[in-house]
Amino acid sequence: MKRIYLDHAATTPARPEAVAAMLPLLTEGGYNPSSIHAEGRAARAALDDARALVARNLGVQPRAVIFTGGGSESIALALFGAARAAAPGRRHAVTSVVEHHAVLHAMEQLEDDGWTVTRLPVGASGTVDPAAFAAALRPDTALASIMLANNELGSISPIAELAALTKRAGAVFHTDAVQGPALLDVDATALGVDLLSISGHKFYGPKGVGALVVRGGVPLVPLIVGGGQENGLRAGTENVAGIAGLAVALDLARAERAALRARLGELRDRLENGIRAAVPGALINAAGAPRLANLCSVAFADLDASALLIRLDLEGISASAGSACAAGSLEPSHVVAALGVPEPYRTGVIRFSLGRASTSGEIERVLAALPQIVAEVRGTAAVV
Numbered sequence: 001m002k003r004i005y006l007d008h009a010a011t012t013p014a015r016p017e018a019v020a021a022m023l024p025l026l027t028e029g030g031y032n033p034s035s036i037h038a039e040g041r042a043a044r045a046a047l048d049d050a051r052a053l054v055a056r057n058l059g060v061q062p063r064a065v066i067f068t069g070g071g072s073e074s075i076a077l078a079l080f081g082a083a084r085a086a087a088p089g090r091r092h093a094v095t096s097v098v099e100h101h102a103v104l105h106a107m108e109q110l111e112d113d114g115w116t117v118t119r120l121p122v123g124a125s126g127t128v129d130p131a132a133f134a135a136a137l138r139p140d141t142a143l144a145s146i147m148l149a150n151n152e153l154g155s156i157s158p159i160a161e162l163a164a165l166t167k168r169a170g171a172v173f174h175t176d177a178v179q180g181p182a183l184l185d186v187d188a189t190a191l192g193v194d195l196l197s198i199s200g201h202k203f204y205g206p207k208g209v210g211a212l213v214v215r216g217g218v219p220l221v222p223l224i225v226g227g228g229q230e231n232g233l234r235a236g237t238e239n240v241a242g243i244a245g246l247a248v249a250l251d252l253a254r255a256e257r258a259a260l261r262a263r264l265g266e267l268r269d270r271l272e273n274g275i276r277a278a279v280p281g282a283l284i285n286a287a288g289a290p291r292l293a294n295l296c297s298v299a300f301a302d303l304d305a306s307a308l309l310i311r312l313d314l315e316g317i318s319a320s321a322g323s324a325c326a327a328g329s330l331e332p333s334h335v336v337a338a339l340g341v342p343e344p345y346r347t348g349v350i351r352f353s354l355g356r357a358s359t360s361g362e363i364e365r366v367l368a369a370l371p372q373i374v375a376e377v378r379g380t381a382a383v384v
């Protein structure tokens with residue numbers, strides 16, 4: 001039977017249009033955009049076109065788009081780059097406890113360098129409260145980083161409000177928008193952010209390529225130096241094919257997202273209502289928060305999420321426990337811990353994330369299989 005992939009928050013397969021845009025730039029058009037000859041100029045034109053398309057989609061000027069080797073690198077450039085460029089008297093940063101490890105571990109490194117970091121808690125919504133955020137800003141705050149949409153819960157924080165507060169405090173605001181573009185309009189100007197990170201493989205583009213939006217000339221010190229590419233902020237011969245694939249995928253995501261959001265929202269609601277009905281006591285995390293339409297984080301009491309995932313996998317259903325990087329460990333993820341999920345539920349959190357290929361038939365198959373699998377994993381299934 002056909003497998004059911006419900007792990008689109010971990011990654012999405014590259015769509016055919018993105019692959020079609022990439023192929024000629026890997027083969028007959030695979031040249032160095034910095035070369036003066038005709039082949040190089042053609043590669044430069046492809047790069048310029050991709051940058052213009054990405055910029056249009058994110059509401060900024062082309063020169064504000066810096067291509068990177070993925071989401072984590074974009075985040076590293078934003079945080080370390082802004083930290084290194086900060087005024088000497090400002091060595092305080094604000095973030096939240098539910099950020100991706102790319103942000104959290106960067107913040108730890110800043111602490112190792114003598115920075116002070118305030119990590120804001122979140123409530124059951126999984127989002128950052130603007131009043132608590134405002135209270136955390138200090139005269140020496142240089143930098144704040146809050147994610148647009150959480151990768152484990154789908155919860156969406158009020159980024160425009162947080163960015164405005166940060167601006168008033170004279171600090172730089174970064175948002176990890178990696179989970180955004182597949183389903184949300186991501187306009188860096190409308191959001192008022194200084195720095196914004198995206199990653200191609202979360203919206204049906206290629207892996208290993210991302211971008212950092214740098215608005216309004218925010219000063220950054222580059223992490224990778226060499227040839228001066230990307231406006232001097234990210235040296236290295238550009239991944240022109242990957243960048244072109246990312247640009248096409250982003251443009252198509254924008255064109256399709258309203259319809260996709262509506263369709264996946266209905267499927268997700270069906271999944272959640274079905275789980276609540278079929279597995280009494282199951283909790284939907286962050287259910288009351290503004291959330292990504294494709295994501296369902298569900299907590300089951302008294303079971304081990306990895307055993308459940310293995311049984312689902314045998315049934316042909318791919319889901320994940322919290323974030324992909326936390327999978328395989330029995331520890332509740334930092335996001336689950338931060339939410340205050342009740343004790344018997346903490347090790348039983350799994351995430352279903354739907355995508356373009358998801359169908360109602362797939363959701364019905366999951367709902368048909370789940371009650372028996374949960375009972376088996378809990379060791380309470382009737383022997384027949």
Ligand code: PLP
Nearest residue numbers: 070071072100151176178179199
């Ligand atoms: N931020 C969030 C919210 C993510 O979900 C991910 C992907 O797992 C990343 C950052 C890292 O992106 P990448 O895998 O492109 O480095």
